[in-house]
Amino acid sequence: MNKWRCNVCGYIHEGDKPPAECPICGVGPEDFVVVKELAAEQQLAVKRWKCTVCDYVHTGDTPPDSCPLCGVGSELFVLLLDEAVKLTREAVAEAGPETANSALDKISYGLYIVTSIKDNTINGQCCNTVFQVTSNPLRVSICLNKNNLTHEYVVASGVFAVSMLGSDQTDAVRRFGYQSGRNVDKFAGIEYIFGKNGCPILKDCLAYIEAKVLPDKTVDIGTHTLFIADVTSGRMVANAEALTYSLYRRSKR
Ligand SMILES: Cc1cc2nc3c(=O)[nH]c(=O)nc-3n(C[C@H](O)[C@H](O)[C@H](O)COP(=O)(O)O)c2cc1C
Ligand SMILES: [Zn+2]
Ligand SMILES: [Zn+2]
Structure with a gap:
């Protein structure tokens, strides 16, 4: 074998x-x-x-x-x-x-699952471009490709959640990062819970945040949109090592 x-x-x-x-x-x-x-x-x-x-x-x-x-x-x-x-x-x-x-x-980057909602449907994608940009007020940015279904959902609802992944959660990267919610239900068989803003959060995440987009601070940067958002809620779930892009790349070799 x-x-x-x-x-x-x-x-x-x-x-x-x-x-x-x-x-x-x-x-x-x-x-x-x-x-x-x-x-x-x-x-x-x-x-x-x-x-x-x-x-x-x-x-x-x-x-x-x-x-x-x-x-x-x-x-x-x-x-x-x-x-x-x-x-x-x-x-x-x-x-x-x-x-x-x-x-x-x-x-160096971390890897995260960014989720959003539109008309009572949910979707999510893998994302490395999540950063905290200011502490007071608490703000993050995410950068999404305009072709992604998640982009469409974030534009429509103005809210998203970020589930932080543990170092062993490379399967979540594969599930959410290589196929579009336009063709498959990426949440089938996955345990999640709805946040206060309605976006799904992966139950086995390390931590999560919920965020609300600031439309006047959103920037069109060509192929992608850079969203700046207020962090409205968040919580530590498990205190373990976080997944990084380089750990993931090593797992692919
Ligand atoms: C490791 C990794 C990191 C990624 N980072 C981003 C990112 O920062 N921004 C982005 O728009 N897409 C990123 N992607 C691609 C999306 O996850 C991918 O295109 C996804 O299929 C989009 O799904 P959707 O159409 O359901 O939204 C990444 C993919 C992988 C595998
Ligand atoms: Zn494959
Ligand atoms: Zn390509």
């Missing part, structure tokens, strides 16, 4: 063959690879390609023909240059946007 890892979402399948379809993100057997435990140096030797539209990172010698998340072609992928350089005047002179992509990859 082998272990097969989905190259797109990181789902692990056990069996002699890869599954006909990934149960999480829907790709076929060609996107599954046999899991080999790579040494740390080998992991660093694997090329990483970043989609410039949705930030999906693909590992392999070449970029994928099309982005499994947003569908754009291989020409919109950039190679992340992980090569480290000594910081000299020449190194600074040679640097440009291509090298900046790898630098930006060093920004």
Whole structure:
């Protein structure tokens, strides 16, 4: 028996063959690879390609023909240059946007499930762009792609909730981050409870907050909208280690 890892979402399948379809993100057997435990140096030797539209990172010698998340072609992928350089005047002179992509990859993020409501229906998505922006008043920002159903719900209701994930909750990232609520009910089989503002909160979160969007402070930034919101409520649920983007990436290798 082998272990097969989905190259797109990181789902692990056990069996002699890869599954006909990934149960999480829907790709076929060609996107599954046999899991080999790579040494740390080998992991660093694997090329990483970043989609410039949705930030999906693909590992392999070449970029994928099309982005499994947003569908754009291989020409919109950039190679992340992980090569480290000594910081000299020449190194600074040679640097440009291509090298900046790898630098930006060093920004650390947490991973969260942002949920919202519209006309008594609920939806949620995985989101790394959640930050506390001020303490007095308590305010956070989130940045959502205009194509996402969650974006539509946040615009419609003006409220959202953020469920913070624990370091072992990578399956929630797969469930909420690689499929749209337009095609599936992401809450089927998930335990949740409604917050005061009506948005669902994952029962096994580490902590959660509820927030109310400040429309006059919301910014259209092209592909995405940056929402600034007042934190109206929130609570610690379990005091454990939080999931970060880098922990999640490591779980996918
Ligand atoms: C690790 C990870 C982080 C993500 N971060 C964001 C984000 O910060 N903003 C965003 O708009 N989408 C982000 N996404 C993509 C959405 O979660 C994804 O497009 C989702 O399918 C949208 O679902 P919806 O259409 O049901 O709202 C992220 C996905 C993953 C896997
Ligand atoms: Zn998958
Ligand atoms: Zn993409």
